[in-house]
Amino acid sequence: MRTRATRRPARRFPLQLVLGSWACVCLAATAPTAAAEAYIEPEEAARLGLEVGWRTQAVVDAYQRRMVDWRLAGDRLYATSSSGTVTAIDAVTGAELWVSNNGRANLVTSGVGTNGDVVAMVNGSRLYVLDAGDGHVRWQRDLDGIPIGAPAVTDKQVFVALVTGLVEGYDLAAPRATPWFYQSSGSIYADAQLLGGVVAWPNDLGAVYVADAEQARVKFRLATDGEVRAAPSGRDNYLYIASTDHNVYCMEEDRRRLVWDYATGYPIEERPAVINDRVYVASREPRLHALRAKDANPVWTAEGVSRFAAVGGEFVYGLTNESQLVALTKDGGVPVAGLPLDREQTCLPNDKTDRLYVVNEDGYVQCLHPAGASTPTYYAEQPVAADEEAVQPFVDEPADRPQDEPLDQPDENPFRADQVPADEPDDAGAEENPFGTFDPFE
DSSP, rough: OOOOOOSSSOOOOOOOOOOGGGGGHHHHTTTTHHHHHHHOOHHHTTTEEEEEEEEEEEEOOOOOOOEEEEETTTEEEEEEEEEEEEEEEEETOEEEEEEEEOOOOTTTTTTOOSSSSSEEEEEETTTEEEEEETOEEEEEOSSSSBSSOOEEOSEEEEEETTTEEEEEEEEETTEEESOOOEEEEEEOSSSSSSTEEEEEEEEEEEEEEEEEESSSSSSEEOOOSSSSSOOEEEEEEEOOOETTTSEEEETTTTTTTTEEEEEEEOOOOOOOOTTTTEEEEEEEETTTEEETTOOOOEEEEEETTTEEEEEEEEEEEETTTTTTTEETTTTTTTTEEEEOOOOTEEOOSSSSOEEEEEEETEEEEEEEEEOOOOOOOOOSOOOOOGGGGGGOOOOOOTSSSSSOOOOOOOOSSSTTTSSSSTTTTTTTOOOTHHHHOOOOOO
């Protein structure tokens, strides 16, 4: 059954669960009330310097009613339900583009990966490759193991990480051909990520493997002293990796070296967000750290913020452990306003645009944007595979290096402090608070 969210105000009523044949009827009848509770009203958004862009509901199974993944890719937002249904939504307007039902509802379904031409997903141990234009299945095939996480898709290949530590690469033009194999030690429990011309994935032994997206070979890996529980981020030939050993690492991709590391003092389980010249990473303390991407120089920290949400206008948005959406000044990290979300709601971490996407497991999604910003601001293009001529000649990982030995710290930092322009302003201070005094943690 397909339910739709209403945009009319509604009173709040508790959801009553009725046994027997009336259960489905009751679920359908309570959908409008659930929609009202799931959406932020315009006056509430204004407290955070935001406007309501659009709101809608992705397709969910009438019995399970659970979204397992939300994924932003370019101007598309893909919502994947536990029953194997993928809903493609225009991330700018909120219009539903297509709905595709794949696999079996009783099997585990992954999120999606896309290159703009195709969309890949996994249901059970079967890989589905869909047409990004209308959602029809181009081809499907069984995998050689139990997958973990969403696929990563280049112009030519689709990569799927398996729990055994194996990553398989399938040719999009020849799906029945023998797949590529990337072998790593340990088990994988995060998505394989396409970051420019490489595919990267972490394992449970605290290492991140970086493989060539054009050739079936592992280029190098970074070993940490903890666990890497979140997929790495990438921007402009640099990889950013967070570990439970309290550190964030920056790796230069084409020179296979560590540029810097930064200690937060607490384990990190969230993926770093890279926007312009900043890296935002939340530690378990909880505390949100804003670092300069060049040299890890701390710009500010915000106590009590456990998750990064987005950057829009003059503010950085984050979430607290109490499910409160907080607006922080971009220059100083000072909390200026907060809004408690429903316990079922969360924000999709977004380091690609200035939009905030508030979602829940019932498929409700709402787009918020900075006041007056009807057109999105894009921070980075959707990653694509590098041209063959642009692939750097990496040196293979030395076979005799112990598996738990980290890569050496480089002798020279290309982002030395003496290379920073002398007239660059110090942005560590707090700006004037336009919302008045606010303390979300008092």
